[in-house]
Amino acid sequence: MKFPRKLAALSASAACLALALSGCGADAPTSAGPTGETGKEPVTLSLATFNEFGYEDLLKEYQTLNPNVTIQHKKAATTNEARDNLTTRLAAGSGLSDIEAIEVDWLSELKEYPDQFVDLKDPAVEGRWLEWKTEAATTQDGHLIGYGTDSGPEAVCYNAALLEAAGMPSDRESVAKMLGTTWDSYFDAGKKFVAAGTGPAWFDSAGAIYQGMSNQMSKAYENEDGTVIAADNPEVKEVYTKVLNASTKDNLSAHLGQWSNDWVAGFQSQKFATTLCPGWMLGVIEGNAAGVKGWDVANVFPGGGGNWGGSYLTVPSQGKNQAEAKKLAAWLTAPEQQIKAFTAKGTFPSQVEALTSEELLGQTNAFFNNAPTGKIFAERAKAVGDSPFKGPKFFAINDAMQQALTRVDVDKSDDAEASWAKFLTAVKSL
Amino acid sequence: MSVTDRVRPQGPSLDEEKPGNRDVRRLAFSQQVSKWDVKLSPYLYISPFFLLFALTGLFPLLYTGWVSLHNWNLIGGQGKFIGFENFGFVLGQPYFWNAVGNTLSIFLLSSVPQVVLALLIAAVLDANLRAKTFWRMGVLVPFVVAPVAVGLIFNNLFADQFGLVNEFLGLLGLDPVRWHSDQLASHLAIATMVNFRWIGYNALIFLAAMQAIPRDVFEAATIDGAGRVRQFLSVTVPMLRPTVIFVAITSTIGGLQIFDEPRVFDQSGLGGADRQWQTLTMYIWELGWGQRNFGRASAVAWLLFLMIVLIALVNFLLTRRIANQGGRK
DSSP states (O other): OOHHHHHHHHHHHHHHHHHHHHHHTOOOOOSBOTTSOOSSSOEEEEEEEESOOOOHHHHHHHHHHOTTEEEEEEEESSHHHHHHHHHHHHHHTOOOOSEEEEEGGGHHHHTTOGGGBOOOOOGGGTTOBOHHHHHHTBOTTOOBOEEEEEEEEEEEEEEHHHHHHTTOOOSHHHHHHHHOSSHHHHHHHHHHHHHTTOSOEEESOHHHHHHHHHTTSSBSSBOTTSOBOTTTOHHHHHHHHHHHIIIIISOOBOOOOTTSHHHHHHHHTTOEEEEEEETTHHHHHHHHTTTOOOEEEESOOTTSOOEEEEEEEEOBTTOSBHHHHHHHHHHHTSHHHHHHHHHHHOOOBOBTGGGGOHHHHTOOBTTTTTBOHHHHHHHHHHHOOSOOBOOTTHHHHHHHHHHHHHIIIIIOOSOHHHHHHHHHHHHHTO | OHHHHHHSOOOTHHHHHTTOOHHHHHHHHHHHHHHHHHHHHHHHHHHHHHHHHIIIIIHHHHHHHHHHTEEEETTTEEEEEOTTHHHHHHHTOHHHHHHHHHHHHHHHHHHHHHHHHHHHHHHHHHSOOTTHHHHHHHTTHHHHSOHHHHHHHHHHHTOTTTOHHHHHHHHTTOOOOOTTTSHHHHHHHHHHHHHHHHHHHHHHHHHHHHHTSOHHHHHHHHHTTOOHHHHIIIIIHHHTHHHHHHHHHHHHHHHHTOOHHHHTTSSSOSSOTTOTTOOHHHHHHIIIIISOBHHHHHHHHHHHHHHHHHHHHHHHHHHHHHHHHHHTO
16 A cells, blocks of 8 residues: 555645745845855854765864854755755745755756845956856856855866787877877777777766766856847757767767666676766766776866756845855855865865865875876866757756666667657657 | 505514513523533534635635736735636646656556556455554555655656666567656556555555454354455455445555655756646646746646546546445346
């Protein structure tokens, strides 16, 4: 019998709806605006983050520096949990923390509701971050939603032992040269690798490669005015075809869905030689490939630069202590503090000044053959181009696209054309 | 009619009250109160459940209906009233019908074996076993495991390339099954998770019902020369009918709302690249939280509700018919 499950579902939906309801009657905030005076009245600030931001010691430091401030830190275990919490309470109109951390991926949908967030634009912090980092969090009318914390500049990780076995160069510099700066040169190197016939594939997943390529399009799926162009954008179709040609015709793909169990196992059984890796991916690879020797990082990314992931601190406008919250957010995201967070938890900075810090540049990673990861990713961060425009439907369309790629690359249940047709249907249904 | 009504004297009560005897009135009143007490109290005692249900069940149900008639964004909130447009849109979506098919398929693949296996296990547990309580508690263990945990473990077992199940099939010389791309295979895998969790639970319910069957019936059957199998089919099963109906209906409700297991069946949780295992509840989730279209999500939720009511009714009629046939032997 399934009564308990039904009950749980019922009460959950009731809770959601109750929250949504109270949102209808949300009253206007009666607080001092973001420009109010700070540093006098005793105030308790709440800060909501997820995973590891490395803020524990910093918060203590801030409370010593500002005796009037008490900080309550709420940590969600996963980003999904944090996102559900954020959207539900945004809808409810109350219950959010004074500072809410958000992920770069949520920006496109949150930017739809700029009045839910305090405009954090401030001459004092201008030029603090890499340009693309701030640009991604700014709406078209110049409203800055959040202060950047960490970032995910991408490089290429590779398994040197597999390259060697195929008779290819395997040290960092020559691999970077061999992979080249375009996707064509990356795929060409792959063809050479596969031609050697050692067994493993060149890359892990067509979906992962597409993600890297599509992030370099200035606008993939939507125009600024909200019209969906995914179906007619020749760039999208071109990248789609290119990735799938590499996957099926040239057989460069290991046909693994990224994050699937097979993908995780693929690291142990050495099914592929390269994978695109933002800084935070190093930890993932190290965990999945524990015991496998030969992983290294090449200071290169095909097609220019790329960023995957990274977070922001926002100040929701429903908060009561906006001025104090803004002050704390600005302090936490200052280069000096971000470097401390980086040392504590490895969150790679998005602040220009932090990228030149000795501590960051001196960092190496033992698992990746002692690669100077600090230096490599600092350079990768500077190579990231303009941030692509992502409209409110980006998530849904991108999901449909990833499914289209998976049908061909992993499931092999459709060919590229049939799968594209299904993608078009999916986009139309949005 | 109404005119003549008004002309008519206002009932005999007025005349009767004229004697103005207060005691009579008070007596009548307190009698009235105790009458209310007898009549209303039972309802009052049971009312907390219904009040709670109205708050957590009925209200959301109706409110969902209200939402489904509007353009409604998760964050933006209520938009224009658009009547049944959401329903029309959703009914025209191939994904909706795909989800209906998947839900029914997974429901059948899980509910039917579940009830049958639970019955068999209950029969075994009902026999004279050593360490009875141990076995009885044992079948309940899968039930206390969180569905998501079950999902993660089975997901590993059913991985396409390096999963245990496929490795095992390989040892037997069979081709690996493509659990995450073949529609029916994915349904089987998900149904396995559901069955793993619920068979033990249902078995205990059946067991409880079986123990309520008077033992002398079995003795009589034994004297008549019926074997164990014959006894099970001709005595146990017919006498379990009310319980079977109960289990069938509750597992219908649960089976049609299945969410956790298919949701964690792959990393993206959308029901597969070709939506091979996207169920209706997952479709609701995709519409509401993926596309943030609460209006359409609510429309699907209502359609699902109607579907459950319909199937539960069919279920009820079917099982009742079987029960009647059996009972009039």
